[in-house]
Amino acid sequence: LASLSVNRAPCDPPPPPETLSPRDEARTRRRHTPAGIIGPVGPPAEAARGDSSGVDANAEAKGRARTAPASISGAEPLESALSKLEALFDHPLYNMPSPPVPEEDWLLKVRPKIKAAELSSQIWVSASQEGYEDVQWNSSSSSHPPWLRFHLGVSRWQLYPHRDPNMEALTQQLATSRIVSAVQKSGGTQLKLVMSFPNYGQAMFKPMKQERDDETNYNLYYFSDFERHNAEIAAFHLDRILGYRRVPPVVGRLVDVVKEIKDITTDRKLAQTFFTSPVGSVCFYGQCSYYCSTEHAVCGRPRALEASLAVMLPDLSLATRRSWRSPWRRSYSRSKLAKWETQSDYCSSVKKTSPYNKGTRLVDFIDMVILDFLMSNMDRHHYETFEKFGNNTFMLHLDNGRGFGRHSKDEPSILAPLEQCCRIRHSTWLRLRLLSLPQYRLSDAMRASLSRDPLGGGGAAPLLSERHLAALDRRLETVLEAVSRCQRRQSEDGGDEVIFDDTAYLKDMVAPAG
Ligand SMILES: Nc1ncnc2c1ncn2[C@@H]1O[C@H](COP(=O)(O)OP(=O)(O)OP(=O)(O)O)[C@@H](O)[C@H]1O
Numbered sequence: 001l002a003s004l005s006v007n008r009a010p011c012d013p014p015p016p017p018e019t020l021s022p023r024d025e026a027r028t029r030r031r032h033t034p035a036g037i038i039g040p041v042g043p044p045a046e047a048a049r050g051d052s053s054g055v056d057a058n059a060e061a062k063g064r065a066r067t068a069p070a071s072i073s074g075a076e077p078l079e080s081a082l083s084k085l086e087a088l089f090d091h092p093l094y095n096m097p098s099p100p101v102p103e104e105d106w107l108l109k110v111r112p113k114i115k116a117a118e119l120s121s122q123i124w125v126s127a128s129q130e131g132y133e134d135v136q137w138n139s140s141s142s143s144h145p146p147w148l149r150f151h152l153g154v155s156r157w158q159l160y161p162h163r164d165p166n167m168e169a170l171t172q173q174l175a176t177s178r179i180v181s182a183v184q185k186s187g188g189t190q191l192k193l194v195m196s197f198p199n200y201g202q203a204m205f206k207p208m209k210q211e212r213d214d215e216t217n218y219n220l221y222y223f224s225d226f227e228r229h230n231a232e233i234a235a236f237h238l239d240r241i242l243g244y245r246r247v248p249p250v251v252g253r254l255v256d257v258v259k260e261i262k263d264i265t266t267d268r269k270l271a272q273t274f275f276t277s278p279v280g281s282v283c284f285y286g287q288c289s290y291y292c293s294t295e296h297a298v299c300g301r302p303r304a305l306e307a308s309l310a311v312m313l314p315d316l317s318l319a320t321r322r323s324w325r326s327p328w329r330r331s332y333s334r335s336k337l338a339k340w341e342t343q344s345d346y347c348s349s350v351k352k353t354s355p356y357n358k359g360t361r362l363v364d365f366i367d368m369v370i371l372d373f374l375m376s377n378m379d380r381h382h383y384e385t386f387e388k389f390g391n392n393t394f395m396l397h398l399d400n401g402r403g404f405g406r407h408s409k410d411e412p413s414i415l416a417p418l419e420q421c422c423r424i425r426h427s428t429w430l431r432l433r434l435l436s437l438p439q440y441r442l443s444d445a446m447r448a449s450l451s452r453d454p455l456g457g458g459g460a461a462p463l464l465s466e467r468h469l470a471a472l473d474r475r476l477e478t479v480l481e482a483v484s485r486c487q488r489r490q491s492e493d494g495g496d497e498v499i500f501d502d503t504a505y506l507k508d509m510v511a512p513a514g
Pocket residue numbers: 187188189190204248310311312313384398399400
């Protein structure tokens with residue numbers, strides 16, 4: 001366990017996708033995962049960096065990023081980038097053996113089959129549901145549509161398993177399935193729609209509002225920023241590459257605003273906001289508290305509009321969620337500062353407060369902070385968890401549209417919780433160090449992963465520009481430096497351990513040879 005190695009251990013390929021439900025998969029992976037191979041990664045290539053020298057670490061990292069050859073020019077052939085991503089996902093750090101998932105750790109249960117006689121008397125179809133397929137539900141998972149398999153695969157600690165055999169079908173559905181209904185999502189500040197598919201699947205739609213190369217105006221406050229569809233997509237990929245799996249899957253899709261929204265919507269308020277622009281594009285703006293006006297309409301070209309579609313989580317009636325106010329929430333004011341910005345020992349009081357005083361909530365929060373710093377998302381005012389699991393569960397990373405607004409500027413204040421608490425999950429730290437190595441570089445993994453999105457390949461504008469990808473590597477460097485600073489401080493002044501040992505359980509699982 002203590003041996004350091006970045007060599008990837010051989011890993012059996014997962015069994016063919018169609019035959020397994022997410023739960024079967026979780027069980028199978030445990031059998032297939034070789035025991036005894038989990039070793040922390042070696043130090044990053046630049047381990048010898050002297051960051052106590054007083055040199056501006058950021059400027060240094062920027063310089064390095066500018067001169068890094070292949071990853072910045074994007075010259076690396078896609079095939080080799082894709083095999084890098086495969087190698088990353090095959091690495092033992094992404095294939096840690098996990099203890100069996102007890103029944104109560106699944107979010108949903110499948111009820112035993114209802115008798116055919118009872119079922120037939122229950123089936124009725126409303127007029128507005130005529131576009132839906134006649135789905136036969138039963139407990140055999142092979143007949144479940146991908147969205148339902150996704151729901152059934154949600155557990156206490158993650159939304160979906162690593163190498164989820166359902167992912168391909170799920171993203172395929174989001175990207176291509178016929179849209180039979182589109183209505184505005186109530187709540188939330190900016191326009192978003194809930195779209196439905198013939199097999200009863202649903203997705204949350206956010207339209208493109210900003211060109212990929214636009215940078216958010218520097219004079220704009222974070223709370224006035226637009227939401228970006230490509231940020232929602234990229235956040236899903238980044239979250240998965242970080243090994244968290246706490247963002248619901250999102251794909252990009254070109255939507256025909258006439259055929260797939262205007263003509264089929266039953267939402268009259270939405271329908272009333274459609275118009276044709278002076279150059280003949282079909283536009284709409286919907287109703288919401290920000291940016292829902294003629295001036296801020298979203299427009300097709302002339303009808304095709306880029307958007308992100310995120311798979312919907314199980315309905316609140318099946319799985320209630322709890323919303324938590326972030327302890328490091330910003331003030332959402334031009335003049336006020338939040339407590340964490342002025343109190344130097346802010347974290348010590350958070351550490352004593354439920355739910356951050358027990359279990360993994362604090363380090364899970366730090367995980368989210370790292371995700372947000374990498375994509376420069378300042379808008380994480382709340383987060384949600386599934387009520388069923390109480391305080392002992394993962395945090396959902398929903399609402400990522402305000403990430404990736406600026407590539408030329410980092411936002412150090414997003415890292416404040418890490419700097420102030422000096423605590424990080426061991427497994428997260430190891431994966432971050434892995435992603436800083438040239439053979440697994442974060443920007444390369446992201447470029448490869450995003451190229452698989454329907455809007456990311458085929459010569460079209462990449463979902464994240466090279467500058468945004470380079471910013472990821474630069475910011476990753478900054479995160480690792482912050483952890484190093486914490487470790488130095490801890491070794492000099494004492495205090496709590498910086499690295500939270502979340503891999504200790506492996507010692508019990510890995511049986512000694514013989
Ligand atoms: N994939 C999803 N499935 C189900 N519900 C979701 C999903 N994503 C987001 N939601 C819910 O929809 C609400 C609004 O979404 P989102 O936060 O993205 O919009 P918003 O306009 O940015 O909201 P706010 O202004 O409150 O930040 C969220 O608080 C969340 O509860």
